[in-house]
Amino acid sequence: MRIPIDRNSPTPLYEQIEKHLRQGILNGSLAPEARLPASRQLASDLGVNRITVENAYAALEADGLVYSRVGSGTYILPPNPLPKISRPGDETAWPLWQRNLPERSLGARAAVEELRLTAGRADHISFAGGISDSNLFPAEDFRKVLQAVMRRDGIAALEYGDRRGYAPLRETIAHILASQGLQTSPENVLITAGSQQALALVSQLLLEPGDTILVESPTYSGALDLFRALNFRIIGVPVDGQGMCVDLLEKQLQQHHPKLVYTIPNFHNPTGTCLSGARRRELIVLSDRYNVPIFEDDFVGDLRYEGRAQPALKALDPGGRVIHVSTFSKMLMPGLRVGFLVADGPVYDGLVKFKRVNDLATSSLIQRALHDYVTVGRYQAHLRRSTHIFRKRRDAMLAAIQRHLSGGIDIDPPQGGLFIWLKLPGNLSADDLLPRAIREGVDFMPGGNFFLDGGDGAGWLRLNFVVHEEGWAEEGIRRLARAVARL
């Protein structure tokens, strides 16, 4: 066999030989099952050391291109024919498991798909979002804090850190909660990637597919999406002006034996209502009587513009009944992805370990920066400032609705939070209204999104009243009124 070798090349001789043979095998000029020359023979043909040839053969064997039979020699392996490459766009070329992915209801409602098209369009006024006005995010303060943390902690800020979360941040959270009447210890706080992850961890730890979860109806669409994706059985309990209708809950508990009750007691998403004090106590009593944990989603509990705060469910918890969850995302900076849960009893350790297997930990750097930001009182100042601004925006939007949309519109003005929940007059459908509203340059979240059965919310829509300045919001309501008039 003739193999061109170059003794002046920087490529070692064995590699030159190996490359040549490899090429021949791959392009088929060396046929499968053909025997390679004995190493002694090829070495003598090429005028190289026998070890050099043996090294080349060994490299080919390691890659599965040749095999050696003891006492017989080295043979070329038939190439392993890979499956044919799919043509792009040929759906039938996907493997069967891809064409039959487990049913997880991950699709969005058609009405919501429509909202995507408006994103970033100039002059469009969106009331659909779930966060506060990003222009109020304390970006410059946070930049300085990040700098200080990196200069002070350096490498430590880039390591995994405590799996429960950065200890000083857990301490700060315990202090903030205590100031809101919820006594807890940093040892009962677990930092999560936003409250959404807390919800995912708790529900996946406590439920298996097919298990039942009780929710308010309507409720936060991100919770419904999660529970649907996890194939839970979801049972809804109606909401009125006092929050979840706890008097209707007991029958559901008896009938369905849920593994978890998911509730948003403050400035409920989407209705904006608060659970009354009496119902809070009743809920705790039922949790105890029917041995069912309560997940308390307090996503904007501190954004109160008037009225008296009720105690957190967790503050009424005699021990281990309630898992309390909140976040810095809604008010401060959603992109940080830092939330937290408070739990006591064996479930706390279970959640710490379940968090670890799910994503190891939440960014240590972001936690340290958030801790620095929050402790210096800036969080409280930011909250006061936001509350002041948002109260005025709420009043302005309510007035604008009164002015432009009055006929037959039904609203219960919220005492806090982000949302106005609005019933359209007559039998008008929010899903039908949305495309017309988008043409007028405004949007909202249609009520169907928040119900198990989208049809139940057909007449409702949710408006985020904190996200735009008063004048701009009024213009949005004016456009909405035009769309309603056309419908």
Add this chain to the structure above:
Amino acid sequence: MRIPIDRNSPTPLYEQIEKHLRQGILNGSLAPEARLPASRQLASDLGVNRITVENAYAALEADGLVYSRVGSGTYILPPNPLPKISRPGDETAWPLWQRNLPERSLGARAAVEELRLTAGRADHISFAGGISDSNLFPAEDFRKVLQAVMRRDGIAALEYGDRRGYAPLRETIAHILASQGLQTSPENVLITAGSQQALALVSQLLLEPGDTILVESPTYSGALDLFRALNFRIIGVPVDGQGMCVDLLEKQLQQHHPKLVYTIPNFHNPTGTCLSGARRRELIVLSDRYNVPIFEDDFVGDLRYEGRAQPALKALDPGGRVIHVSTFSKMLMPGLRVGFLVADGPVYDGLVKFKRVNDLATSSLIQRALHDYVTVGRYQAHLRRSTHIFRKRRDAMLAAIQRHLSGGIDIDPPQGGLFIWLKLPGNLSADDLLPRAIREGVDFMPGGNFFLDGGDGAGWLRLNFVVHEEGWAEEGIRRLARAVARL
């Protein structure tokens, strides 16, 4: 009824009345079912407006302390007795669901619990960890990049951003992968909170509790922990010097019909071996024949010190068979919590949506900073520098083992990655060795951690060779040798 009111107080009159009545109800001096005075009567008693009294009664009613019967008056509700407070330390006081949490095997092996005690102890040399030397993390460069991003992007860096991940970072990742021979598009990249989250998402999307997953035996303990927590049936396929024994795989596929094959083809954790080229092709063929997806965990694929890189399984994928996952955690900075997966076909959209319901998104700020850091070529420079340093550390540790631990020790020197996998002489047990090693001031990860049945790894231990400088590592091996001698 006499209620002391102070007309000079800043507290409104209705609130003074309400507070007084509330106190009486809660301390029992106003008995349940007692009727409150008619509002007209009380108003006249106190010399206040009737509306003031009605406001006080309404506030009490909203809180569930009183109720009104039409035409009859306002009555005190019996207080809702909350369940008794648990005494701390009384385990039987937890609700039943807490005492019977779903079996999720979230406990750690006793041997590993021992490792926690050594954390942070001065003069202790740990070879147990799974990450690289944090002293090499580019903290100062990263600080500057963070600054630049916050100054440039401001608020945008603190919003949710694209749910698939920051588009320019996905583009950079596609470029890096292309340079490693894996052609893909940013549209097929999903950013995750480290590779651990990618693993959690893929396995939870494709499997339900009780479904079967195939893994190498031994394999990454964090994957075993996750799969156990999710109650999957786990089947192990042995590993030899060429990686997973793919010739034994077909029988397992026929017998167990797994929903996923989890593999670490490069510098396998814990054994350090690489899957041969022939086996890679065979694995793709089997994936196709048995309609089973492959999860390729390439956690340190680019940390190669010698030898030729094999193509990624994803590079051999004819379309939609392989989900490829990698991370910036191992080499760069674990505290960032940024990893990524590459997938094509319907499963990609499913994963994007499943990520969204699990934690909405990964920190936009960190993604932007990472993108800036990586594009300017610093990642590649950092990789070259690390590879150079780690190669020397590997050689030094192999030499130290030769010098101090030679008798009967069995090692296959790894061509890259982080780990040396070491067989103890005779029937010595790594679990027995660990406490003795800790007393000598050194530790390691015992082999039992990486096996389905911990007993199978009794004679093995995993050493992280990149984490300490040569001299310090040699001292560690010397201590380990003393512990072995004592055993």
